[in-house]
Amino acid sequence: MKLSPRISHLLLAAIALAAPQAGCLDARALPELPQPVADESPSSLGLCEIELPSARPCPSDVGGRLLPPMQPLPEPPVDTEDCEAAVDPTRMPRNVIVLMGDGVGPVHWQAARILKDAPLAVDAMEGPVLYATDSADPGVVTDSAASASAMATGHCTYNGQLGTSAAGLSVPTALELAQQAGKRTGLVTNTFLTDASPMAFAGHVPSRSCQTQISEAALDARPDVWLGGAVPASLFEALGGLDERADAAGYQVVTHWPPPASIRNRSPLLGLFSTGPSPTAWPQWEYGLTPEALRAPDNEEPTLAEMTRLALSHLAGSNRGEGFFLFVENEHPDTIGHDAIANPPLAAALMGPVMLELDKAVALVLEWVEANASFDDTLVVVCADHENGGYTFEGDTADDLLKARFPASPSHTSARVPIYALGPGSERLADVEHLTDIFHLLTGNLQALPSAPGCD
Numbered sequence: 150m151k152l153s154p155r156i157s158h159l160l161l162a163a164i165a166l167a168a169p170q171a172g173c174l175d176a177r178a179l180p181e182l183p184q185p186v187a188d189e190s191p192s193s194l195g196l197c198e199i200e201l202p203s204a205r206p207c208p209s210d211v212g213g214r215l216l217p218p219m220q221p222l223p224e225p226p227v228d229t230e231d232c233e234a235a236v237d238p239t240r241m242p243r244n245v246i247v248l249m250g251d252g253v254g255p256v257h258w259q260a261a262r263i264l265k266d267a268p269l270a271v272d273a274m275e276g277p278v279l280y281a282t283d284s285a286d287p288g289v290v291t292d293s294a295a296s297a298s299a300m301a302t303g304h305c306t307y308n309g310q311l312g313t314s315a316a317g318l319s320v321p322t323a324l325e326l327a328q329q330a331g332k333r334t335g336l337v338t339n340t341f342l343t344d345a346s347p348m349a350f351a352g353h354v355p356s357r358s359c360q361t362q363i364s365e366a367a368l369d370a371r372p373d374v375w376l377g378g379a380v381p382a383s384l385f386e387a388l389g390g391l392d393e394r395a396d397a398a399g400y401q402v403v404t405h406w407p408p409p410a411s412i413r414n415r416s417p418l419l420g421l422f423s424t425g426p427s428p429t430a431w432p433q434w435e436y437g438l439t440p441e442a443l444r445a446p447d448n449e450e451p452t453l454a455e456m457t458r459l460a461l462s463h464l465a466g467s468n469r470g471e472g473f474f475l476f477v478e479n480e481h482p483d484t485i486g487h488d489a490i491a492n493p494p495l496a497a498a499l500m501g502p503v504m505l506e507l508d509k510a511v512a513l514v515l516e517w518v519e520a521n522a523s524f525d526d527t528l529v530v531v532c533a534d535h536e537n538g539g540y541t542f543e544g545d546t547a548d549d550l551l552k553a554r555f556p557a558s559p560s561h562t563s564a565r566v567p568i569y570a571l572g573p574g575s576e577r578l579a580d581v582e583h584l585t586d587i588f589h590l591l592t593g594n595l596q597a598l599p600s601a602p603g604c605d
């Protein structure tokens with residue numbers, strides 16, 4: 150990525166100011182998890198005609214650090230409405246590619262536009278349409294687990310829960326429906342491998358804190374491609390041996406970039422591209438692949454676009470008959486929004502560049518579809534899970550971006566966020582009113598639009 154000399158200069162200055170500050174991660178520290186109650190309720194197996202593991206019990210294997218506590222389960226709402234219609238996997242487009250910017254509102258995209266000083270790749274798509282992101286928690290802004298679960302399953306749920314309904318039931322995810330339809334599947338993220346957003350598609354776990362259970366659920370789900378970054382120190386013990394377990398499960402495990410040419414397309418692929426919590430140029434945060442704009446020349450981590458290219462190659466390389474489902478997450482905008490309060494200049498300087506990283510991945514995907522498939526059978530969706538930080542700036546120059554403010558940092562906001570799409574179903578984009586509607590778009594169950602009720 151080419152940055153203007155002024156932005157590069159300010160980035161360096163901001164990095165110099167960004168000495169680790171006590172309390173940065175503590176801002177995310179939340180109360181200890183309550184001892185969970187094992188879910189004794191039946192799964193939605195019979196109702197949804199898809200075989201699912203029941204939601205896993207939730208020992209707090211990371212001590213409640215980093216992650217929100219589970220909400221006490223209220224009276225279960227009716228949980229199965231529209232279930233049969235919603236889970237018909239035969240309606241899913243042949244290929245589905247979802248790119249999600251964590252914490253991205255419309256202003257984030259505008260920052261990328263200003264920095265590029267040209268239309269973005271995403272501007273060639275239908276949209277944007279703005280939609281709501283509320284979870285089942287009354288009066289509380291959604292977290293990334295509930296929001297990703299809503300788009301993965303079409304069900305509203307409580308903050309912290311993954312792949313489960315508000316009643317704690319396992320409900321089918323778009324990835325599982327794709328597998329049921331014979332498609333290959335992939336998950337890509339530039340934060341740690343078991344982050345809530347991709348994992349909402351892979352498993353059914355009552356709390357995002359249950360990292361061991363989440364990694365086991367993901368291996369059980371067996372996506373054909375699972376690529377991501379470092380395991381943070383606080384999770385290392387819980388996830389220790391993930392690479393060995395993946396190897397034992399038949400995965401090809403790759404820990405260095407670029408991957409060896411000997412990768413076999415027919416075997417599942419696990420990419421863990423940074424094995425320790427030590428990216429020194431990313432000082433406020435202890436995990437995740439370093440943003441391209443901060444990388445040292447000898448940094449060998451892949452970019453989001455590079456991982457996306459590998460995933461597309463792997464998924465389409467050997468069997469394109471039934472197509473594939475791919476979910477790609479750019480976590481960096483959310484990370485910046487959470488920690489902007491600790492270093493506003495660094496956050497302001499980084500937001501445009503990390504949004505351009507996302508747009509590079511979008512450009513790569515659109516070019517891949519043009520060259521290898523068509524928008525008659527391939528749906529590309531670019532969306533977000535919620536806004537973060539209340540990111541805002543005045544003006545329309547690169548210098549104005551450096552004065553950006555994050556008045557809501559370190560918290561998510563309830564601002565509506567944008568979705569773009571191209572391909573089958575994108576003609577119904579205007580009917581997307583809530584995160585749960587995205588599930589219906591991804592699975593081709595367009596008859597559920599616009600009647601999906603959101604979380605109210």
Ligand SMILES: [Zn+2]
Pocket residue numbers: 251252292293483534535
């Ligand atoms: Zn999020």
